[in-house]
Amino acid sequence: MSSARQTETGTREDAGAVSRRVSSILFWYISREFLLPLGCCLIAFAALFLVRDVFDVLGDFLEAKEQGRAVLGDFLRYFALQLPVNLPNVLPMSVLLAASFMVGMLTRHHELTALRAGGLSLLTCGLPIWLSSLALSGVVLLLSECFAPGCEDKAQQMLRTWTESEEHRAEHTQLAFSNPDAHRDWFFESFHREGRQSGVLVKQFRPDNTTEWELRAAWAIHANGSWAFHNGLLSRFDPEGRLPIGEDEVFEIRRMPDLDETPLRILNQLRPVDELSVARMLRVMEMNPSMPPRARSTLVATIWFRLTFPLSCLIGALLGVGMTIRHERTGVLGGFALAVGLMVVYYVASHVFLMLGRNGYVPCPVGGALPTLLFLVYSAWGMYRKR
Numbered sequence: 001m002s003s004a005r006q007t008e009t010g011t012r013e014d015a016g017a018v019s020r021r022v023s024s025i026l027f028w029y030i031s032r033e034f035l036l037p038l039g040c041c042l043i044a045f046a047a048l049f050l051v052r053d054v055f056d057v058l059g060d061f062l063e064a065k066e067q068g069r070a071v072l073g074d075f076l077r078y079f080a081l082q083l084p085v086n087l088p089n090v091l092p093m094s095v096l097l098a099a100s101f102m103v104g105m106l107t108r109h110h111e112l113t114a115l116r117a118g119g120l121s122l123l124t125c126g127l128p129i130w131l132s133s134l135a136l137s138g139v140v141l142l143l144s145e146c147f148a149p150g151c152e153d154k155a156q157q158m159l160r161t162w163t164e165s166e167e168h169r170a171e172h173t174q175l176a177f178s179n180p181d182a183h184r185d186w187f188f189e190s191f192h193r194e195g196r197q198s199g200v201l202v203k204q205f206r207p208d209n210t211t212e213w214e215l216r217a218a219w220a221i222h223a224n225g226s227w228a229f230h231n232g233l234l235s236r237f238d239p240e241g242r243l244p245i246g247e248d249e250v251f252e253i254r255r256m257p258d259l260d261e262t263p264l265r266i267l268n269q270l271r272p273v274d275e276l277s278v279a280r281m282l283r284v285m286e287m288n289p290s291m292p293p294r295a296r297s298t299l300v301a302t303i304w305f306r307l308t309f310p311l312s313c314l315i316g317a318l319l320g321v322g323m324t325i326r327h328e329r330t331g332v333l334g335g336f337a338l339a340v341g342l343m344v345v346y347y348v349a350s351h352v353f354l355m356l357g358r359n360g361y362v363p364c365p366v367g368g369a370l371p372t373l374l375f376l377v378y379s380a381w382g383m384y385r386k387r
Helices: 002-019 024-066 072-108 111-117 127-163 166-172 263-270 278-287 293-324 332-358 364-385
Strands: 175-179 184-190 196-205 211-223 226-236 249-256
Touching: 024 072, 024 127, 072 111, 072 127, 072 293, 072 332, 127 278, 127 293, 211 249, 263 278, 278 293, 293 332, 293 364, 332 364
Parallel strands: none
Antiparallel strands: 175 184, 184 196, 196 211, 211 226, 226 249
């Protein structure tokens, strides 16, 4: 008799445990209620950025179109290139708004009360939101590292094509580059990302900053890991770096594999850090071990920021659900406003700390990652309290 009662009690407990799990129907229902407003928010933000960009570049595009430097397809392509740049910044806020809207709708129709009365915790009910937010965090990381830098670069090239004349663009390709680690300076009359470089000047200095040699070439190309200079001359200087030693060496082609600068390295070191991916920033630091502390702090703080900022999607979901849920019947709107306000504070704090880390006022990990980690812990703790 006793064993039968124990069996019956265990069966009831197992049934209760099963009933507190999220069924597939409930999972997809909550997913739909979350993803639908999320899509609407993303479309709205994309439209706002589109309107902003139209006012910024429409005049330049129309002028370029009249001069034959652009067509309508270029205009549309420009906005398509801007989407991967803008999405990482608007996804976290979109997640917050969608989560808050979903909680408001569930509360309004008493569905959330019914779910909790049925033994489901808020953490369990929000499982589709947490999983979606983690997936969107991966999307933000993917966009920031694989697509946004290249798209931003191409969009800026298109904009320069619309706004600059052929003569100005020819002058713009002139480039000067200094490599303090190797005590070497470069100058290009026409620099290209790949292929042939025109009007190349290379000056090699000694550790005491006196000129050791100077190479001039009509053009050069970097292939198979080494530079090949064509139609130029090489001048060597005395120990004081003032007078040439002997006659200049005239050559038709001269290969110099000991020059470790590459077009990609030169371009990466001259581009703004915000246009570099984490992989390229790590490569720049690896190839420049004696980089100035200020420049290294800028790269390290930015790397920490890039790797942790995608978690802001999860922060938005936790704040959107946790802050919008109120015991008072009229507290939903206040909770929504508080969640939006906290997200704005997070945005401001993360960028302020990033600037402090880049300039060396705080340690680089603190400047790049601390606000994100603190807000993540705070939002998770607030969600756990209301579970």
